[in-house]
Amino acid sequence: xxxxxxxxxxxxxxxxxxxxxxxxxxxxxxxxxxxxxxxxxxxxxxxxxxxxxxxxxxxxxxxxxxxxxxxxxxxxxxxxxxxxxxxxxxxxxxxxxxxxxxxxxxxxxxxxxxxxxxxxxxxxxxxxxxxxxxxxxxxxxxxxxxxxxxxxxxxxxxxxxxxxxxxxxxxxxxxxxxxxxxxxxxxxxxxxxxxxxxxxxxxxxxxxxxxxxxxxxxxxxxxxxxxxxxxxxxxxxxxxxxxxxxxxxxxxxxxxxxxxxxxxxxxxxxxxxxxxxxxxxxxxxxxxxxxxxxxxxxxxxxxxxxxxxxxxxxxxxxxxxxxxxxxxxxxxxxxxxxxxxxxxxxxxxxxxxxxxxxxxxxxxxxxxxxxxxxxxxxxxxxxxx
Amino acid sequence: xxxxxxxxxxxxxxxxxxxxxxxxxxxxxxxxxxxxxxxxxxxxxxxxxxxxxxxxxxxxxxxxxxxxxxxxxxxxxxxxxxxxxxxxxxxxxxxxxxxxxxxxxxxxxxxxxxxxxxxxxxxxxxxxxxxxxxxxxxxxxxxxxxxxxxxxxxxxxxxxxxxxxxxxxxxxxxxxxxxxxxxxxxxxxxxxxxxxxxxxxxxxxxxxxxxxxxxxxxxxxxxxxxxxxxxxxxxxxxxxxxxxxxxxxxxxxxxxxxxxxxxxxxxxxxxxxxxxxxxxxxxxxxxxxxxxxxxxxxxxxxxxxxxxxxxxxxxxxxxxxxxxxxxxxxxxxxxxxxxxxxxxxxxxxxxxxxxxxxxxxxxxxxxxxxxxxxxxxxxxxxxxx
Numbered sequence: 201x202x203x204x205x206x207x208x209x210x211x212x213x214x215x216x217x218x219x220x221x222x223x224x225x226x227x228x229x230x231x232x233x234x235x236x237x238x239x240x241x242x243x244x245x246x247x248x249x250x251x252x253x254x255x256x257x258x259x260x261x262x263x264x265x266x267x268x269x270x271x272x273x274x275x276x277x278x279x280x281x282x283x284x285x286x287x288x289x290x291x292x293x294x295x296x297x298x299x300x301x302x303x304x305x306x307x308x309x310x311x312x313x314x315x316x317x318x319x320x321x322x323x324x325x326x327x328x329x330x331x332x333x334x335x336x337x338x339x340x341x342x343x344x345x346x347x348x349x350x351x352x353x354x355x356x357x358x359x360x361x362x363x364x365x366x367x368x369x370x371x372x373x374x375x376x377x378x379x380x381x382x383x384x385x386x387x388x389x390x391x392x393x394x395x396x397x398x399x400x401x402x403x404x405x406x407x408x409x410x411x412x413x414x415x416x417x418x419x420x421x422x423x424x425x426x427x428x429x430x431x432x433x434x435x436x437x438x439x440x441x442x443x444x445x446x447x448x449x450x451x452x453x454x455x456x457x458x459x460x461x462x463x464x465x466x467x468x469x470x471x472x473x474x475x476x477x478x479x480x481x482x483x484x485x486x487x488x489x490x491x492x493x494x495x496x497x498x499x500x501x502x503x504x505x506x507x508x509x510x511x512x513x514x515x516x517x518x519x520x521x522x523x524x525x526x527x528x529x530x531x532x533x534x535x536x537x538x539x540x541x542x543x544x545x546x547x548x549x550x551x552x553x554x555x556x557x558x559x560x561x562x563x564x565x566x567x568x569x570x571x572x573x574x575x576x577x578x579x580x581x582x583x584x585x
Numbered sequence: 586x587x588x589x590x591x592x593x594x595x596x597x598x599x600x601x602x603x604x605x606x607x608x609x610x611x612x613x614x615x616x617x618x619x620x621x622x623x624x625x626x627x628x629x630x631x632x633x634x635x636x637x638x639x640x641x642x643x644x645x646x647x648x649x650x651x652x653x654x655x656x657x658x659x660x661x662x663x664x665x666x667x668x669x670x671x672x673x674x675x676x677x678x679x680x681x682x683x684x685x686x687x688x689x690x691x692x693x694x695x696x697x698x699x700x701x702x703x704x705x706x707x708x709x710x711x712x713x714x715x716x717x718x719x720x721x722x723x724x725x726x727x728x729x730x731x732x733x734x735x736x737x738x739x740x741x742x743x744x745x746x747x748x749x750x751x752x753x754x755x756x757x758x759x760x761x762x763x764x765x766x767x768x769x770x771x772x773x774x775x776x777x778x779x780x781x782x783x784x785x786x787x788x789x790x791x792x793x794x795x796x797x798x799x800x801x802x803x804x805x806x807x808x809x810x811x812x813x814x815x816x817x818x819x820x821x822x823x824x825x826x827x828x829x830x831x832x833x834x835x836x837x838x839x840x841x842x843x844x845x846x847x848x849x850x851x852x853x854x855x856x857x858x859x860x861x862x863x864x865x866x867x868x869x870x871x872x873x874x875x876x877x878x879x880x881x882x883x884x885x886x887x888x889x890x891x892x893x894x895x896x897x898x899x900x901x902x903x904x905x906x907x908x909x910x911x912x913x914x915x916x917x918x919x920x921x922x923x924x925x926x927x928x929x930x931x932x933x934x935x936x937x938x939x940x941x942x943x944x945x946x947x948x949x950x951x952x953x954x955x956x957x958x959x960x961x962x963x964x965x966x967x968x969x970x
Contacts, residue, residue, distance in 0.1 A: 276961070
């Protein structure tokens with residue numbers, strides 16, 4: 201396998217982007233990534249998107265976006281793995297370049313969620329769960345996560361307030377990110393008084409949806425087209441694993457088995473261990489998911505992730521900084537684009553471009569994207585060359 | 586790049602499968618492919634599907650199907666490229682195995698279309714076209730193809746009856762395929778008296794939808810797990826190209842530029858030319874598409890594909906047999922599964938298992954899957970080793 205490197209990145213602000221169409225949103229991020237790498241032609245475009253079928257009445261985003269950004273005739277397709285669609289598209293790009301078949305792969309994550317009524321978006325999000333065995337029983341995604349969080353609190357004796365640091369850290373970091381949906385810090389008191397959505401998950405545990413796109417251009421590491429002067433970042437691990445689509449089917453409700461598997465594979469590919477990771481973009485769609493990811497990936501002992509957070513170790517100056525540009529909680533969660541945002545942010549950290557929340561001497565970064573309630577886990581490790 | 590070989594194939598009959606759920610349908614084909622290859626564990630599952638989001642209120646088909654077939658924890662995701670989703674998923678499997686990252690890839694194409702009302706399916710199919718610039722104008726997929734067919738007849742002087750051989754050949758071949766939706770031969774008279782859908786396309790020019798799934802297990806060609814005794818089939822070319830998503834944006838309405846590009850790439854990868862191809866599974870969603878594919882891939886001169894068909898050269902005994910197991914027209918067109926069916930049929934031909942329509946001495950076969958009205962073209966060439 202060839203080594204794969206990052207040539208350029210791009211992203212849009214996450215917000216209600218009603219004045220831009222789906223293709224304009226994707227185009228903005230994609231053209232930014234191409235411009236950054238001084239590239240005007242790519243072999244392939246891999247689009248990560250979850251819900252354009254219902255939210256925008258548009259599928260077939262491959263040619264839809266490729267032509268819009270001037271890549272007519274290039275290979276182009278869409279990858280869907282629910283909320284992990286972004287990382288799945290990135291992995292497709294990595295494998296295509298690594299195989300030698302594709303010389304340049306543009307990965308675009310895009311989601312435009314705020315044009316549609318809320319009940320339609322709730323229904324679209326529910327397609328990531330089991331239609332027969334979960335959704336037909338009336339459960340929503342927040343409710344699924346609430347069940348898991350309640351069980352976790354019960355098993356390990358944590359209280360609601362112990363989850364505050366996840367949200368507080370995310371919002372503090374997001375306040376330095378001009379692309380973040382929410383750029384205001386919050387206090388523990390703000391967290392505790394937020395309205396309840398599905399007990400014990402309140403508004404400050406849940407990531408906001410939004411419209412946004414992020415893009416990354418991948419080239420072979422040995423390519424002479426890599427722009428000189430830019431700090432080179434290599435993809436040193438790419439691993440994916442799944443679990444049952446229905447949460448109730450899993451052996452242990454409070455353990456992300458697929459996260460354990462995909463992170464172990466990733467560490468093994470890179471010849472690294474959790475202690476080598478300088479920055480970790482975790483999938484904090486809900487506070488509980490950030491906690492479970494930290495444990496499954498070996499950054500905290502089982503049942504002890506809130507302790508890590510309470511001790512400040514998830515902050516940019518801590519032992520394992522997460523959500524360094526706001527995470528899903530504050531940067532926002534345009535579902536199919538999120539995985540690409542996470543990777544863009546890891547790259548910013550490795551290049552030393554994470555103004556305001558730069559992790560000192562960040563050389564190795566990891567991003568983990570979760571699809572469904574823990575049914576699809578995709579882990580990447582990137583490293584400065 | 587490692588060479589990639591076929592280890593096993595499976596398919597379901599295409600019909601109204603109301604008694605089976607989406608996962609049962611996919612599972613039937615997938616388990617058949619695994620059983621055929623005596624495999625009970627795979628690294629990755631790539632699902633080709635277009636419209637489960639709307640037709641089945643279920644996305645995230647990766648873990649949904651992987652777990653169902655006993656592949657819990659394996660990597661699993663869905664690829665969407667409209668009606669070319671099946672070949673796109675196959676190509677993802679080929680690249681993953683070729684890269685060396687994945688040792689075994691199960692490709693599953695599945696679509697369950699007949700549970701939903703016709704207007705919902707028409708709307709779902711329309712998401713393959715440009716929502717803003719085609720669909721909002723009220724055009725359907727049949728109408729788009731009708732415009733192209735009418736223009737083609739006008740430019741090259743063909744009459745309606747000249748297209749009869751495409752449909753007659755497909756139905757004759759389908760009558761030998763136990764998995765085909767339609768297994769009755771038709772005559773030229775039947776073709777001519779069929780009801781008009783969107784002039785000049787009548788019912789016998791248009792492929793039927795249906796519920797169905799097909800699956801292929803891919804391994805490295807050098808793998809010791811390839812079942813001995815089975816005729817080995819290698820993937821010698823895999824190429825994809827796109828064009829504008831909106832038909833009106835293309836330079837020439839009656840020329841599939843992306844088919845030309847992806848077939849040329851495929852020939853070049855395999856070191857072959859059109860005259861080397863013994864069997865060609867073309868994407869005959871409409872008669873006109875079969876004609877345009879034959880021309881763009883170099884099997885007929887521009888504007889002359891109907892001549893090839895009228896002379897019997899597309900029949901199993903002709904120069905370039907197409908739709909040898911019924912094609913989209915008679916075997917059926919469960920959209921996201923179709924590309925995998927085409928490949929399964931090419932493999933059957935190369936193995937000498939195409940009972941009733943076996944092409945003599947078939948050693949090299951090609952399959953071409955079309956997404957949208959010609960906006961996504963994926964070409965594979967397979968060869969007996």
